[in-house]
Amino acid sequence: MDHRHQQGRSYEIVTDALTRKMGPPRFPRSPEQWTNYLCPVHEGDGQHHNPSLGVRYDPRQQRTIVRCWARCDDEDVMNQLGLRVRDMFDHLPERTRNNTSTTNTRTTTSNGSARRSFGAGGRPARPQSTPQKSVGQVVSPVEKAILAAHFPILSKPDLGVQTGRPETVDSYIYRWPNGRVEGAVHRVRTPHEHGYAKSFWQAHWTGTEWERTGFAPIPWKLADIREALDTGREIYVCEGEKDVQRANQAGQIATCNAMGAGSWTPEHARWLAGAARVVVVADRDRPGYRHAAKVADSLTGRVGEVRVVQARDGKDLSDHFDAGYDLTDLEPVPYLDRAQHARFRSAPVNRGQQSRTRSR
Numbered sequence: 001m002d003h004r005h006q007q008g009r010s011y012e013i014v015t016d017a018l019t020r021k022m023g024p025p026r027f028p029r030s031p032e033q034w035t036n037y038l039c040p041v042h043e044g045d046g047q048h049h050n051p052s053l054g055v056r057y058d059p060r061q062q063r064t065i066v067r068c069w070a071r072c073d074d075e076d077v078m079n080q081l082g083l084r085v086r087d088m089f090d091h092l093p094e095r096t097r098n099n100t101s102t103t104n105t106r107t108t109t110s111n112g113s114a115r116r117s118f119g120a121g122g123r124p125a126r127p128q129s130t131p132q133k134s135v136g137q138v139v140s141p142v143e144k145a146i147l148a149a150h151f152p153i154l155s156k157p158d159l160g161v162q163t164g165r166p167e168t169v170d171s172y173i174y175r176w177p178n179g180r181v182e183g184a185v186h187r188v189r190t191p192h193e194h195g196y197a198k199s200f201w202q203a204h205w206t207g208t209e210w211e212r213t214g215f216a217p218i219p220w221k222l223a224d225i226r227e228a229l230d231t232g233r234e235i236y237v238c239e240g241e242k243d244v245q246r247a248n249q250a251g252q253i254a255t256c257n258a259m260g261a262g263s264w265t266p267e268h269a270r271w272l273a274g275a276a277r278v279v280v281v282a283d284r285d286r287p288g289y290r291h292a293a294k295v296a297d298s299l300t301g302r303v304g305e306v307r308v309v310q311a312r313d314g315k316d317l318s319d320h321f322d323a324g325y326d327l328t329d330l331e332p333v334p335y336l337d338r339a340q341h342a343r344f345r346s347a348p349v350n351r352g353q354q355s356r357t358r359s360r
Helices: 009-022 074-080 142-149 222-231 241-249 265-269 286-299 317-322 349-356
Strands: 036-039 055-059 063-068 106-108 114-116 167-175 182-192 197-207 235-237 253-255 277-284 306-310
Touching: 009 055, 009 063, 009 222, 063 074, 063 197, 142 286, 182 241, 222 253, 241 253, 241 277, 241 317, 265 286, 277 286, 286 306
Parallel strands: 235 253, 235 277, 277 306
Antiparallel strands: 036 055, 055 063, 106 114, 167 182, 182 197
C-alpha cells in the first residue's frame, strides 16, 4: 500500500519531485522515518554519492521535514526541485495584509484591486526581475558566488545500459604522518553504452586486513603537509585526488579529503593549522563552490592566508592544466576569495623543491 497519501500532501509533493529529479531512494522507509535521497544541491552532478538528504513526515505539524546532512540550505534544495518552502507544509496559516511577503507578484484588476499571480501547480509565481532573496534575508557569500557564476542546472547524463564489469582504475592510500596506513579511496570506472560511470569507495586498514568502510578524517598526503608547515611552503587544497596529483606534478604541495565535495570537516582543517598560505581550488559548479567555501571558512584563523581560486578554463585543476594554463593563471572566485582585488600569484618553487615533489 502507498502510505504517502495517508501522510499528507506535502510528503507526496516533495518525494515525487525528488524521485523525478534524483531517482528513487536506495532504502525507502515509512514516511515518519528518515529516508535518504541524493541531494539535488551538492549531489546532482551525475557522480556516485552516498545519499545525504533526509526526508520524513511530521504528522503533528502536518509538514514534511527536509534535512541535508551536509548542511545544504532547505530553500536551495526546494529551488533545485522546482518547489518552494511552502510546499513542505500541508496547510499554511492565513496571510494577513501585515505579514504578506514583499516579493509576492500582484496584478491589478479592472476595479483597481490587487490580485496575486499564480504559477504552475497553483503556487504563487516568483518575481521575474531578480534572482535575489526577499528583503531582510541574509545572502551568504557562497550563494552570491553561485548566483554570479550562473551555473546551469545539471541532470544526470543518460549513459545507457552497463556494458562491462566495473574496473578499479586508481587507488589512493591515506597515511598518518609516521607512514602508518589508515585507509584508501578506490576510483572505479564502469563502461556503459554511451560512456563511463565514475564511482568511488573507501576501505579502512585494521592492521591485518581491509574493511570496506570509512576511515579517520585525515587529509591526503599528510607527510607533505608536515613538510609545508616546517618549510613555510603554501598548500593547495583540491576537491579530489586526481587534481592533487596534477598540483604535485606542477611542483606544489597539495591535499584533499576523501570522497570529494561536502566531506571536509574541522578535523581535516586542524592538520593545516599554522600554514603560511593555503590555496583552495574550487571546482566550477555548485557543489564545488560550497565545498571550497566550507574549506576556506574552516581554515580562517588557523592559517596565515587563505585564497579561493578556480580554473580559467574547464571545471577543475586538471582541466585548467589540460587547456594550457599554469598555476599563476588561476582566477579568484568572486565573493569567496579573501583578496579578490589582487591577481592570483602562486608562490615560487625552487628547482630542488620541484624535483622532490615530482619524485614522490
